[in-house]
Amino acid sequence: MKRSTAGSGARLRRRAVLAVAVILTGATGLFGVGPATASAGASPTVPRCAALDGMTIPASAMSLPTTGGRVESTAAMTSVVSGRTIQYCQVDVDIFPVDRSAPDIKARIDLPHGWNRKALMFGGGGYNGTIPDLTQNVPFGPADQPAPLARRYATFASDSGHQQSPTAPPSLDGSFGMNDEALTNFAAGDALKKTRDASLFLIRQAYGTHPAEVYFAGGSTGGREALVVAQRWPKAFDGVISAYPAWNNLSEILDLGYLTQVLSRPGAFPGPEKQTLLYDSVISACDRLDGVRDNVVSNPQGCGFDPHVLRCPGGADTGPTCLSDPQIRSVIAMSSPFRWPYRIASGETEYPGFPFLSGADMRTPFLGFGDTAPADPMPATSGYGMQYWDQWVKYFLTRDPHHNSLDVDPRHPGTWLDRISRLSTVEDRNNADLGPFARAGGKLILLHGAADELVSPRSTSDYYRRVRDLLGAGTTRGFMRYYVVPGANHANFGTPAFAAGWDSLTALERWVEKGRAPAHPTVTDTTRHRTRPLCDYPDWPRYRTGDPNDASSFVCTR
Template sequence: MSRTPARGTRARRLAVLAAMVLVTGTTRFLAPDSAIATATTEADYSARVPGCAGLDRLEIPASVMSLPTTGGRVESTAVMTSLVSGETIRYCQVDADIFPVDPAAPDIRMRVDLPYDWNRKAMMFGGGGYNGTIPDLTENVPFGPTGQPAPLARRYATFASDSGHQQSPAAPPSLDGSFGLNDEALNNFAAGDALKKTRDASLFLIRHAYGTKPAEVYFAGGSTGGREALDVAQRWPTAFDGVISAYPAWNNLSEILDLGYLAHVLSRPDAFPGAEKQTLLYNSVMDACDGVDGLRDKVISNPGGCHFDPHTLRCPGGADAGPACLSDPQITAVTAMSSAFRWPYRIASGETGYPGFPFLSGADMRTPFLGFGSSAPADPMPVTSGYGMQYWDQWVKYFLTHDPRYNSLEVNPLDPGQWLGRISYLSTIEDRNNADLGPFARAGGKLILLHGAADELVSPRSTSDYYQRVRDVLGPGPTRAFLRYYVVPGSNHANFGTPAFAASWDSLTALERWVEKGQPPANPIVADANHDRTRPLCEYPDWPRYRAGDPNSASSFLCTR
């Protein structure tokens, strides 16, 4: 899908375009940046540098964005020199605001990094949690390789936004849902409207900086960013040439209902397993299941083959008897977290449940913040409770009830009563569950989907469910023509803390080859960023079985099912 600029007249105009900006139908000549190269041939594109000074205070017309705004403006520009992936990179950093239609709604704050020696490609990054901050545009893609350069170091133009609201400095990172009181801000975040607005405004600035549009535009995100990656493929199938979606929270409302149910269960008397009991559970699962894939290495490669009964850890009589066993309420809580949750009512998105988390399949209990947390849910919600419990609390206060003082534990996901109508409405915004990716595929788009098998915050079972839905709609052959899905054994959510296997794979190069050369990923290898070992990256539902040889080498494993 590589696009080549037209020859002839257009090429001769490049020197003029480098110093000219079109603003709402009028031509404004800018003082040339002293570093701007005069490009007159196609070969000079890669040597072009951005017209940074010419972008300062530039108005962004509302007409360049396909969704309603009142335009935008560049607020600042600066030529930066940063160490990115071990290399000194010079780039123009552009900060801009996109203005809302509702005067009471916050701006979308966005940033574009424009490198010198641009490679004529662009990369948009997704966010995380409730967003509220602009992602670091110098970072790598989710589960990205430790030994390969990040997109900016590859001379990508990189861009992202805060998704249309600004997090309070007093709130834990990515856990401020207060913007949900405003409908436009809610739609910018939950429905993904800010994604397209940011994409359109960023491409407008890229064209003005370099005098041409990108040849390819990619998107990469994990968690909330993974949902955003699937959202852009679903809603705007021609907006991005390739997408990397990692551990995506695509059915956000459905997961929130499960998190609320688990908050209720864990808040019951004697139900919360403390740190010692979480370690007991983790070690017991490992003892029971590590090795069913042919190798004892603290990585459970075949979660489907792991069958562990938490009742084997039951305290005598079922009452709490210390750190060496689980009480009956704790067994109930552990079982609830790893089991599917179904609700007995209908919601507008059509979702009927959430498949639960793989805590009994070897998730690393040494990072409890993402799962159980270190203290039980309560009112007010402790910052030491699990991330998901705090996420639920913010959602109830600001998305559901619009009451910051509301006790989130008073909303019962099994019987929401007066809140059912609002829950059903929010499901149409937050569950991005359109499995018909045919328009994206027909436009030539390619999608790499990744999830860690031991993710304790967004269930890999949920991503497998979405993948199967796509196959059911399009068929196995057409799906494989544009989509690859990989589950990484031992990897948790975003390589947080100390996962059993910290996934590191150059998915961006694989995506580039697929989009630009028509070469799909072939026998990819994933490395463990924390240990000197590799594994084959198996297409779901395959998993890597150890056969013989060096246990740290991918060649010693065979993808099987």
């Protein structure tokens, strides 16, 4: 606890120094010139937009190997963001690779007028390949609070070091995996630090000073990236929001590959009607376990649903009102841990599977089972995870774009085992020792929806327990909070049972800048205008009495 306090004290002293630097920079004529670190003519709140155009970013500005970078364009922008009219400078940047055959990292920085002297980096999604929208809110962000750019944050992000094909489905182009540097930029997170360093260099050039705080927010792949920066560069970000993180990416891919094979078997795929049947049956069986019927299962661990109750007579497929034996086996496979009978270099041994609520709702089939069974070639209507596996096999594992991904068995990979093991050291970002991040004063908010169809909430709970077991409950609580949101799915995709919205950024600011940890937070269902308490894991909200749409009617329990 003393180390964490020391980190916060150092941050407060740094803010004071930066405030003095800003005053000196803006005090023209008083001391003749500003401090030596300030850019000539820079304003502490209005960016020097045109002066950045064509600017060279030296390789020395970045801590990881590059051959430098360059500002490709700047534009003065006026946009309505979160209902507010914002003027900002949009800066597009190329960061050059060491390997000339590797693609550039393409980054963007939005520099607002009236800068609040803070910066926030957004993570990506899927296989990335495009620059995230810098006007967006943080994952599971509130509908009634402004996005970071509207709060006058300098926001930045990159495509993580490759550009998606315009003909590929969004975030599902893995072809960059043929190049080692591009793969490392994406999977190991090297592009994150390169983008952060280049962006802070340009922020300093634009305003004449560094940000007082730098934050990171991301979900899914971006959630993994959020954990990567805390693990690898503990002093690079002051606070991190990690939502539904795919931190053990290789391990999940192996499970997705196994499920792809299971669902491709004759008669094994439950179509959308049967997925809806499964979802409705789980809700009917488990909804009231938290004390109220509201179509939200608050305690999935207490839901002992048995899919055999939906078995068709004789086990044959007799229509949409029941599940055949092969379909029941598929459902059980999706909800069960997948363990592989061999060692991989990352040390991971299994992926924990998905709750029965995951992917069972036809309103979001793309993220779960999909609309159609996996096949070769992989249908665009199959589940997202099955298409993700297909791209990984073709471009990461075999590096053969024509390889049939159904021919690779994650249980018995044969000649591909060594390659899988090597990839695990890059893709499984599983270092639980966040002690350096905590000692630097960093704060981490970890979020996951209990009904996530694409990244298992059980996996995030596993990572949290590893951190707590390694560092101790007290130290972990000093810098980290973890909340599982009942009813929330992956990124509020489609029409989830609970469309989560919480102002995690304000909570993180108060924690980092004022030392006030989140206390009794509430999350809003943004489509149904109801609230629930956000409970510290492993607690979950149980209904007591009163209005079931109000968080005050619930108590966190375990």
